[in-house]
Amino acid sequence: MPFKRSLMRYAHSAGHTHCCYTADGERIITSGSDGDIRIWQGIDDDDPNSECIGEFVLCIAHYGDRLLASTDLNTVQAYTYPERNRDGTEFTFTAPVTTIKVDSKFIAAGSEDTVIKVVPVDKSEEFFELTGHEGPILKIDTSPKGLLASSSGDGTIRIWDLKERKEIKVIKGFETASSFYNAKTFVTPSFEPTKGSHLAYVQGKQVQVLETVNWSKTVTLKDDKISSNYTVCSFSPCGKYIAAGTQTAEISVWEVRSGDVIKGETKASEAHRITALDWNPANNGEFAYTDNTGQLGTIIDCYNIDENILEIGIDENGSVDNDVDFGDIQFDKDDEDNENCISLERLKNETLGLAKSDDDDLLERKSNRSDSVAEVRIPNTSTAMQSAFQSSSTPAHLEHRYMVWNNVGIVKAHTDGDESTIGVEFHDASVHHDIHISNYLNHTMAALSSSVLALACDTPSKLVCIALSAGSREWSISLPDCEEIIAIGASEKLVAIATDVNNLRVFSVMGTQRELICLPGPVVAVAGHGDSIMAAFHAGSPINGYQNISIMLMQAIGLSVRCREFRIGLTPCTKLTWLGFSDRGSPVCNDTMGTVRMYNLKGNYWTIVCDMNKHIKNASDTFFIVDVSEHNQIVRAILCRGGAYPMTTPKPLVTELPMQIPLCDMESDKSELEESLLRNASLLIDNSEANLREIAIKLFAIACRSENEVRAKELVEMIASPNLLSIAIKYANKLGRIHLSAKLTELLPQMEEQEQLKEKRCNEIEMEAINLLQSSPMNASLMLAQKDKSSSLTIAPKPILSSQGKRNPFKRGGGGAAKLISNPLSHLTDKAIGFNDSQSQGSESLNGLHPLENDETINNENIENESQNLVSTTTPPKFMDWYKEHKEELQSQNPDAIAAELTKIAMRQFKALQSATKSIKRRAEDDEGAANKLTKYN
Incomplete structure (x- = not known):
């Protein structure tokens, strides 16, 4: 019976179009250059289900209740079927994905970047790559024997052993193509699906069939009716037939064993190149095909379905062929389901009342379990956990690479045979001169700040730092044998390393070991800024493609450390690619989608500040982040064309991308x-x-x-x-x-009230900061030491004045004594309470070490005594000394007041005393000035 050809119908816009059947063979799924996926009930369906998933979709595949599709983001995206909800990302490439293949064991995909990625269907192992092609991958197919065949634009077909993960055969002699879109033929290797005994592929106007045992040619299939070269071919589900399509939409079908051409409608009404061909898995002699204009068609009645069923396992006498391979299913001669046979074992069990054996129970449980698994499929939710990385660095396996590129400078590593060097180039020559050193320890990680260059290697695990602000002084430290460095970060004051045992070790710039912090999970990245260190770590296993990553932000203040933890915001099914700080100290991150997020430390939330994908023209281009300037509202990045990392030569240019929060309707002025x-x-x-x-x-x-x-x-x-x-x-x-x-x-009264409440809240925050500093054991000890120091200076005898006119360091108005006074808590309290340096400098004359002159002008003796003991009114530790001295008196005057209220009362009295002291000083200065004038007048 000749096969019949349906009329072509519009499926997608003009461009590369792909098609496949669902696993049950009831529907046809198509994808096209318009970015749509359509599900057809049949060729006559006038209202298919449609879903747009991107700008273009080059290939699709269906298995079970999942649908895989290549997206314009260079990924293989999984969707649930038929709901078409996102179900994770299977693969990520650096170029568009051109082909996908799924069988019972493996999921494989090929890309224009010449790489093939394979992962087991059950996700029992991580994906692996097959590399060796020198051109874009055109088509792939898998065999029941565990083989994979791939055709490429380099003019070859390569056969791979998936178990050994290596190449075993290369077939040459095909047309080459520099791009998937320029390929005139896809070669389309196709394995015989039942046993994988043969491999077919198109070559010119022929279809070659090879034996997979010794790769010898079995048969060459030809059709005299065609007028152009074949582009695609495919085995039927039964393995007995092969169908092929040409560049002018001609169709040929052969019976493989005999090599005979099946009669049918070979010619098409419109001559367009066929881009995809897929047999119906129901084995009913039907297949669908698409062309490069977005048209869909079907071929039916290629073979008789009844004839195919009879030849599966029934011989001429009507008995079942015992040599038929039924896979893992084995049949027992005394099967209990066979009512026409007599089983001696069953008669014994029924007569003697014997119980079922353990083997029978086990088989029954397995049968029940198989039935339940067949009825309800548990979705696969496993996702690979992201490994640790260094921000603004390129892969370590490259001979010439960037170890780090940030706002301070560039650290490059060069490897030439056995010689390895590291070069540091600073953007500002005033920070430090360029550095060139030998990499004899084989450092693979680097961090750079304005004060230190930190280098590290995993084995032997050693940290080497060069202090830039101390004459390039170098120090190093080795880690215990049980730890290896996997991430490093540096700031102006600190150096931090993360190890494989989830330890975060913090050092000062000069090598003092500051902290050892245990991270709750495996580290992902480390960054530093000022007195802060930020570490990203896995807070749990990834779920449905979502990386479960959290951030620990550590701030070192004196000998104390404050830590806060918060989750990181990433685009679904993406990974973290950059972690760092802005120039104002705000945490910033970037993911594989090019979405830059900044963390608001006041509000405790992430916000998108830049979508870098809006600044690229090609889907394969990416941006390599160098620096984020919150002050200038820009993201400095390097445009990488066709890849993810910049080249070392020539030196790439840094692009400044403006920050813009992606609100709705950004075209309007509003x-x-x-x-x-x-x-x-x-x-x-x-x-x-x-x-x-x-x-x-x-x-x-x-x-x-x-x-x-x-x-x-x-x-x-x-x-x-x-x-x-x-x-x-x-x-x-x-x-x-x-x-x-x-x-x-x-609204005016309401706003005035809000201003008052705001001012009141600021005062409360000030009081809370004072209480916090007062309650800190470290600060209390420092205050006690300062008080002892002040007391010792007060009781010390005055120096003997020489007659040679040497400078008196204790003379009022002299700069020497003022500079000798140090406040060990000024770097803490100035920030915590809100005092500035100008206020402190302007009030140095009120310090207890400099008694006021002209004490005889003071009328109130009590105020005079208080003013002599008073510490600086603008330096919080001095207030605390006064408060500590008068605390018992205040408690006796206010017995019902709690600690916070008592502090407020003390602050009010202290401020009143401060005002009185200033007025007394002012009057004394006025009296002194008047006396001087009177003396001159006389």
Whole structure:
């Protein structure tokens, strides 16, 4: 019976189109250059289910209840079927994925980057790569024997042993192609599906069939009716037939054993190149095909289905052929399900009442378990855990690579045979001159800051640091034998290394061991800034493609350490590619989707500040992040064309990408202003308050022009700035919005109240900081030491003045004594309570080590005594000394006050005493000045 050809119908827009059947053979799935996936009930379905998953889809595959598709993001994305919900990412490549193949054991995919990736279906092992092709992968197929055949644009077919993961055969002599889109033929290797005994592929106007035992040619299939070269071919599910399509949409079908051509409609109404061909797995003699114009067609009645069934395992006499291989299913001669046979074992058990044997129970349990597994399929949720990496570095296996590239400089490693060197280039020559050293320890990791260059290697696990601010002084330290360094980070004050036993070891720049912190999980990356160290680690196993990563942020203050932990935000089914700080100290991360996120330390949340994919033109291009400037609102990165890492020569250019929060409808002026408003409010930007007022006025004007007074009032309430309110009232009056102006005027008392509450809250925070410093054991000991030091200086005898006119270091107004006074807690309390250096410098004359002159002008003796014992009014440790001295007196005066209230009372009295002291000093200076004038006058 000749095969029949259906009419071609539109499936997708013009371009490469692919098709496949579902596992049950009831539906056809197609994909095309329009980025859509369509599911057809049949060739006559006028309303297929459609889903857009990207810009283009080159290939698809279906198995079980999963659908695999190549995306424009160079990934193989999994979806549930038929719901088409995301179900993880199977593979990620550096170029578009061109072919996917799934069998009972393996999932394989090939890409334009010449790499083939394979993973077991049950995910019992991690994926592995097959490399060796020198051109884009065109098509792949797998064999029941554990073989994989791949055709490439380099003009070869390569046969791989998946168990040994190596190449075993190369077939040459095919047309070459520099790109998948330029390939005129896909060669399309196809294994015989039942036993894998033969391999077929197209070559010109022929289809060659090889034996897989010795790779000798078995038969060459030809069809005299065709006029162009074949592009694709495929074995039927029964392995008896082969179908092939040509560059002009001609179809040929052969019976393999005899080599005869099956008669049918070979010619097509339109001559377009066939891009895909897939047999129906129901083994009904039907297959579907697509061409490069987005058309879909089917071929039916290629063979008689009844004839095919009879030849499976029945001989001429009607008995079952005992030599048929039924795989793992073995049949017992005395099967209990056979009612026409007599089983002696069953008669014994029934007569003697014997129980079933353990083997029977085991078989029954296995049967029940198999039935349950067949009914309910547990979705595969395993995902590979991301390994540790160094931010802004290229892979360690490269001969010439970047060990780190950041805002300070570039550290490059060069390997030439047995010689290995490391070169450091600084962006600012004032920081340090360039460095060139031999890499005799084979360092693979580096971290660079303005004060230190840190180098590390995993084996032997040793840390070597060069202190740039101390004349390039070098120090090193070796780790215990049980630990290996897997990540390193450095800041201006600290150096941190993470080990394989989840330890985070922190050192000072000069080599003092500061901390040993146990991380809750395997480390992913480490970064440093100022007195802070940030470590990313796995908080649990990945689930459904989601990496379960958390961040530990450590801040070293004196001898104390404060840590906080928070989860990291990543795009679904992506990995972390960069971790670091902005120039203002905000944590920043980037994932494989090119989404840059910044952590708001005040609000404790992540926000997207840049989508780097919007700045690339080709899907295979990526950005290599170098630095993030929160001050200038830019992301400095290197554009990598067709790859993920920059080349060392020539030196690439750094691109500045502007930060932009991806709000909705960014084409409108309103959304642009809202984005700028949100960015100025959430990021640490100079003059942010002035910018907020300016942007808010523009948004207020847009709302007024849009006749939306409610939104205008809402905006003013949200900003809650008295200055903005006054400007908004004037603008509303100018536009004649009297009703809006009246409503805004009513908000003035409310905003004043909010300002008062805000000021009160600031005072409470100040008190909390004071209590925190007071309650700290470290600070208490330091304060006690400072007090002892002050007491010792007070009782020391005055130096003998010489007659030679030497400078008196204790003379009032001299700079020597003021500089000798040190405050060991100034670097803590200035930040915690809000005092600045100018205030401290302006009030040095009130220090207890410098008694006030002209004490006879003071009328109140008690105030005089208090002022002599008073410490600096602007330095919190001095207040604490005064508070410690008068604490018992304050407690007796206020017996019912708690600790916080007692501190507030003490602060009020201290400030009153401060004001009195200043006024007394001012009067004394005035009296002294008047006396001097009077003396001159006389």
